[in-house]
Amino acid sequence: MKRKMDPVDVVIVGLGAGGGPAAKVLSEAGYKVVGFDKGPWLRPEEHYSGDELKFQNRSYLWPDVNLMPRTVRSDDKSEARIFNFSPVPSNVGGGTSHMAGWMPRPRVSDFIFHSLHGELEGASLADWPYRYEHLEPYLTKVEWSYGISGLAGADKGEGFRSKAYPSAPLPPTSFGKKFYEGSNKLGINSFPLPMSHLTEGNALGRPAVNRTSFWNQYGDPTQTRSSVATTYIPEALATGNFEVRADSFVREVKVGKDGKATGVIYIDPSGLEIEQDARVVILALGAIESARLMLLSSSNKFPDGLANDSGLVGKNATFHEYIFAVGLFDRDMEDPLHGWTGNYQSGGSTHFYETDESRGHIGGGIIATTQIGQAINAIMPGRPTWGQAMKDADRDYFDYSMKIGFILQDMPQETNRVDLDPTVKDAWGMPVARITNKPHANDIAMSKWQIDKNQEILQAAGAKKTIPVYLGDEFTGNACHQQGTVRMGTDPAKSVLNEWGQTHSVENLFVLDGAGFPTALGVNPTLTIMAHSWRCADYIANIYMKGRSERLNLSPIKKS
Amino acid sequence: MVSKADWEIAPIHIDPDTTEKLFFTDHEWDTIEAAAARIMPTDHDPGAREARVIVFIDRYLSGIDYLYAAADGSGFLQLADKDAHAARARNANMQRLYREGILELDTKARELRAPSFKEASDQIQDEVLEQISGAPKPVPVSLTSREVYYSRLQGNTDEGKSFFDTLCLHVRQGFYGDPVYGGNKDQMGWKTVGFVGPKSLKDTMDGTYSTAEFFIQEYDWEDLVPGFKHSQDPTSNQQQNGQ
Numbered sequence: 001m002k003r004k005m006d007p008v009d010v011v012i013v014g015l016g017a018g019g020g021p022a023a024k025v026l027s028e029a030g031y032k033v034v035g036f037d038k039g040p041w042l043r044p045e046e047h048y049s050g051d052e053l054k055f056q057n058r059s060y061l062w063p064d065v066n067l068m069p070r071t072v073r074s075d076d077k078s079e080a081r082i083f084n085f086s087p088v089p090s091n092v093g094g095g096t097s098h099m100a101g102w103m104p105r106p107r108v109s110d111f112i113f114h115s116l117h118g119e120l121e122g123a124s125l126a127d128w129p130y131r132y133e134h135l136e137p138y139l140t141k142v143e144w145s146y147g148i149s150g151l152a153g154a155d156k157g158e159g160f161r162s163k164a165y166p167s168a169p170l171p172p173t174s175f176g177k178k179f180y181e182g183s184n185k186l187g188i189n190s191f192p193l194p195m196s197h198l199t200e201g202n203a204l205g206r207p208a209v210n211r212t213s214f215w216n217q218y219g220d221p222t223q224t225r226s227s228v229a230t231t232y233i234p235e236a237l238a239t240g241n242f243e244v245r246a247d248s249f250v251r252e253v254k255v256g257k258d259g260k261a262t263g264v265i266y267i268d269p270s271g272l273e274i275e276q277d278a279r280v281v282i283l284a285l286g287a288i289e290s291a292r293l294m295l296l297s298s299s300n301k302f303p304d305g306l307a308n309d310s311g312l313v314g315k316n317a318t319f320h321e322y323i324f325a326v327g328l329f330d331r332d333m334e335d336p337l338h339g340w341t342g343n344y345q346s347g348g349s350t351h352f353y354e355t356d357e358s359r360g361h362i363g364g365g366i367i368a369t370t371q372i373g374q375a376i377n378a379i380m381p382g383r384p385t386w387g388q389a390m391k392d393a394d395r396d397y398f399d400y401s402m403k404i405g406f407i408l409q410d411m412p413q414e415t416n417r418v419d420l421d422p423t424v425k426d427a428w429g430m431p432v433a434r435i436t437n438k439p440h441a442n443d444i445a446m447s448k449w450q451i452d453k454n455q456e457i458l459q460a461a462g463a464k465k466t467i468p469v470y471l472g473d474e475f476t477g478n479a480c481h482q483q484g485t486v487r488m489g490t491d492p493a494k495s496v497l498n499e500w501g502q503t504h505s506v507e508n509l510f511v512l513d514g515a516g517f518p519t520a521l522g523v524n525p526t527l528t529i530m531a532h533s534w535r536c537a538d539y540i541a542n543i544y545m546k547g548r549s550e551r552l553n554l555s556p557i558k559k560s
Numbered sequence: 561m562v563s564k565a566d567w568e569i570a571p572i573h574i575d576p577d578t579t580e581k582l583f584f585t586d587h588e589w590d591t592i593e594a595a596a597a598r599i600m601p602t603d604h605d606p607g608a609r610e611a612r613v614i615v616f617i618d619r620y621l622s623g624i625d626y627l628y629a630a631a632d633g634s635g636f637l638q639l640a641d642k643d644a645h646a647a648r649a650r651n652a653n654m655q656r657l658y659r660e661g662i663l664e665l666d667t668k669a670r671e672l673r674a675p676s677f678k679e680a681s682d683q684i685q686d687e688v689l690e691q692i693s694g695a696p697k698p699v700p701v702s703l704t705s706r707e708v709y710y711s712r713l714q715g716n717t718d719e720g721k722s723f724f725d726t727l728c729l730h731v732r733q734g735f736y737g738d739p740v741y742g743g744n745k746d747q748m749g750w751k752t753v754g755f756v757g758p759k760s761l762k763d764t765m766d767g768t769y770s771t772a773e774f775f776i777q778e779y780d781w782e783d784l785v786p787g788f789k790h791s792q793d794p795t796s797n798q799q800q801n802g803q
Contacts, residue, residue, distance in 0.1 A: 040564040049631035050764030053737040066646040171775045180784040211772040221765040341774040375736035381709040384698030386599040398753040465703045472710035
């Protein structure tokens, strides 16, 4: 028999980059909020450390693929196979607990991609239902509350910014300095990319980041990485209006006779099925799992999935493949590059962000020089796998190689999508997300052009050999970025959400993660997800919840 | 259920010099130790044998007790419920993969007229490894050849790999992993390649371990980012910080 909890104002499913800001804004506005996460609530100072084997090879933070599988195929005719596609930590904090923390702003052009480029054959380009200017105040709010370091004004193509960063960036690493040298030789505007941490003497008065080697894909035991688990979640809890229910798997959003969401059904840590009613339901599970939960929540009114009357839930998924080029340097001529130093990236560029059709593709993205990693998994494509040749390669190049990566802005395609796998089930017995994806010709062209450019920069920096890693036949989801499955727009026939992340057909259901993004952006999505969530939560708190009467509350005209 | 946040810590420690076998038989231990020594050979720097990679692999295969070190290295996490079931199933597969792989190493060695893999010469052992890898022994990295690669998942689990690929990955893990897992004795692996790792896992938890000294100490953003001027930017960080 189902148990029922006392109703609350708002339920948030997923406590990562999308759910964190919403939890803060809504509980600070005085609403009773319950946040669910299917993963645990880890304690950084107790559970995180610099253990490469545990975090990189044995996936301590990523979901166990045998318990929470996903399946992948390249088209409708291929058989899907189980693969840990776009894994993000399943815990309170979500992707913000393992991410390296690139936090660049989107650009003005990102919001009008269709207007700028028109139709691209085979793609489903769209404009966003709002513009950069609408998001800018929220980008600033996040930078100044979450804690971001950066160098305002150093990115020459950046859009308007109302305020500088609260913290200066970290100094360059040795490989970062090489990157600047190579870029400058080629006239490329490069700069310290904004990062989700603070450095000494920051304006927020918080501790400076721990300059460890163990950063990308590791949890941060010192809590000096800005993560929602150490910023917005504690701030929400401090209001007394917010409750976290970890290890709780939400398996369905319920819908009432009037077509509005009434709450959720979840499996609690002891395996009990429990109902939680709420006035508003917010999904923020990441674009793959948000779409999956909507498809799982079919009902008489929505037989094809919740709020899926357009048939678009799950479609137009974008994943931002991470690709790169590696340069090997001559140890007899160079000082060591110490490619394991610091907090993953050191120096990047958006020089190739805007469309230049002479390159043979539209769009572009962000590049950055990054750690090659620690010793077990140090990145060296084609490294000999055994014998003296392997040992020599490790000894010669571990400290004498560097990598320049690229966040590939993939084009949205309706056929790239998430649906429910017909056979594979997760540890709770529910059908898993099946991902169908194939790169667009524009993605392949962008991959080739930019990685070749990254090789040029490495050569200008002095690399003796460069090794390209291009986009393959399928996305692997290795950027762990998920966008687009529940796209926003102004036309209910061509989108699922409006500009507030509110579904067109279920007025009290909101999706506040990257799922709403109609196009993928050329930058890492987390800052934009957080600012978007804040903006939508502001709308929910100050306009939607108060209702029409209060919105039209005009002051009476005084009679003299 | 016991949440992952509340897994118990068993206060067990691995002595890198131990010869006590938790999974392997004597013969299996010697065979894998010999193969590991061909995968990460000893030269003027230590190899798999000196770094006690065999202890690392034996503990890993023995069950799920040594899967995750406690964050501070004070013992090992005891998985519970669903996670423990999934890990045990994987471990059983891994044990089978190794047992079958060791039989194959011996069979191939005997085909080359050696009494067993562990008693074969280095040359015959390499020949056996070539055969089970399905490719010639790797040659040194060339700075003049050109290769092209395609993207893959970050992280490098040992799921779904062949015995040979699994063994190569485990040798790397045992040679370069944190010494708390039983390999990389005295940080031999790290010293071999120049990775300045932490003295202990505990040092990575409170900021004691830092790579700050390896950052560039003298720099000026106006040199690194030509055209950028702190003073001309009305909203520069420095002005904000000075308020």
